[in-house]
Amino acid sequence: MSGISDSITESNKPLVKRVNRDLLKKFIASARADYIAARPKCFAAHEITGKSGNATGFLGGVPQHWMLDWSTPFPLQIKSAKGCKVTDIDDNELIDLCLGDTGAMFGHSPEIIASALKDAAENGLTTMLPSQYCAEVGQKLVEIFGLPYWQLALSASDANRFALRVARLATGRQKILVFDGCYHGAVDETTVYLDGRGKTSAKPSLWGSAFDPAINTYCVPFNDKEEIYATLMGEDVACVIMEPALTNCGIVPPKPGFLEFVVETAHKFGTYVLFDETHTLSSGYGGYCRINNLGPDLFVAGKAVAGGVPTAIWGISEDVKQRLDDARAVLPIGHSGIGTTLGGSLLQLSALYGSLNQLVTPETYDKMLATAQILEDELNKIISEFSLDWSVIRIGARMEIIFSKTIPQNAEEMRALFDHELEEALHLGLLNLGFLVTPFHNMLLAGPDLTKENILNYAQSVRQIIGQICD
Structure with missing residues (x-):
């Protein structure tokens, strides 16, 4: 493996904090309510496009059925996307760490x-x-x-x-x-x-x-x-x-x-x-x-x-x-x-x-990889601070947290680590705090427009969520 493009890190500290399932359920319920309250226009638009009742339009109310796979009560409806930011039709601005699941890896609308x-x-x-x-x-x-x-x-x-x-x-x-x-x-x-x-x-x-x-x-x-x-x-x-x-x-x-x-x-x-x-x-x-x-x-x-x-x-x-x-x-x-x-x-x-x-230049990648290293370092600080039994796996500008100290060697081992409820809590919580990550595995992608300030704010948001779901 290349030392530049691949990094596998983990916290070696003893586990002292664990996810409390009762706190987790309460957090998800509260996060869903906050999401709904902040997005009345997204809710109304989704109802019109065919999600419920006798409305007609898109299957499930979305142009691609898998857009319903997010853990949100209803999908975001996006008004604009530029650089590493997206804005929904309720004018909520989000720092985008998903970037269209790689489709906009070099930023939105360069x-x-x-x-x-x-x-x-x-x-x-x-x-x-x-x-x-x-x-x-x-x-x-x-x-x-x-x-x-x-x-x-x-x-x-x-x-x-x-x-x-x-x-x-x-x-x-x-x-x-x-x-x-x-x-x-x-x-x-x-x-x-x-x-x-x-x-x-x-x-x-x-x-x-x-x-x-x-x-x-x-x-x-x-x-x-x-x-x-x-x-x-x-x-x-x-x-x-x-x-x-x-x-x-x-x-x-x-x-x-x-x-x-x-x-x-x-x-x-x-x-x-x-x-x-x-x-x-x-x-x-x-x-x-x-x-x-x-x-x-x-x-x-x-x-x-x-x-x-x-x-x-x-x-x-x-x-x-x-x-x-x-x-x-x-x-x-x-x-x-x-x-x-x-x-x-x-x-x-x-x-x-x-x-x-x-866009596809050495200079762009240098910027993305340097930013990704900062993001990885911040996640490892959080894992250490809370003494969590988690790890970070990174490939270049792409990374994710796994809920284990042991790095999986194949898909069977990875599937055994899935915690969909915990992923939902992180996804919803981060959305409400102004950050968009993928709904599956909470994958993060460091695009060229992501700043250190964005990363530090994201890290504080993760800390805030963990503090509410762990004991």
Whole structure:
């Protein structure tokens, strides 16, 4: 692991304070009441959009159903977002430590992206042809992320789908390998987990899949070299698709040497490795792979890469490109199932040109990582002050608190540490005190606009909450 992008810390002091469940319940009830009282317009707007009664509009009152997954009584309705601040329609201003779950990692509405939107509005949004920025963007992708050949998609979900299809075509194999606790968007084959019997199964929450995703997918525990080797030695896996560290089930970092082992073992048995860095772009300039010299065969990143404009990038190595060309040479020209009409649009290329030149820079990452270190230090001070049995796990600018001194090695160990009631209390309490964090795992992301003053105020808010729920 890189000492710059990865940090795992914990308090070694004896536990003297514990969360009092009665106090916790009272705190949540009070926090919910405070949230409701401060947001009458958000409540009214949500009712109108279809949440209750005979109202019609959005399903559940929100444009994406998972927007109801927050622990709030009803969703925030956002009026504006700029830098590291968001303002709801009741004019409550929040310091944003969620940043659209990485979608706005470089801040909300950066000036360069606003300029790119203006450029696209004046010169065309989509034409199904490359734009004036095509050559520069392509060269920048090679320079920053290393791989020699690139394509664009609308989301990381699409990019992962396309990259997996390429891996299958290039290898002539059907199976893929994923890790328990992984997240690769809406790619059907990756929506699996290890059930209580250690069997690869569809996630219980999966809606209406056309097929059992476990048919073509092996799922193994993260950080388990033996399982990796045993699975790949069958030589039927086209591609290992993985995040360098698990992020969606809570941050689970790789053990030293694990990622290198995966790449080496995969190549030994003729399998490609696809690193999905959509969430680990927070690691540093060029992502986790560049920092740690991992050399992926395929690479995917979405969300933040174009400053929040719906865009994803996927790249392939020279070897993948050659085998892809060989496979395509015997196929008829026509619909490949890879690519979409709006992918690679003038709008995307304009936003990418601005983002890769002015946002995705070493200077931006230096600022973010320095700020993240301050944030991590403040959290560790709190853990020490209250002698809590908690830890901080950080990957670059992204971090979260876990409720244990022991750092989990895989998704099963992480799931055992979940405390949804405690997460809800922290989330709601911080919202009422002016800070937005993710509703799951209380993930924090230090964007380039976050100040030391913001961090110190956040730390005092955390202290205030802990003081009310612990005895």
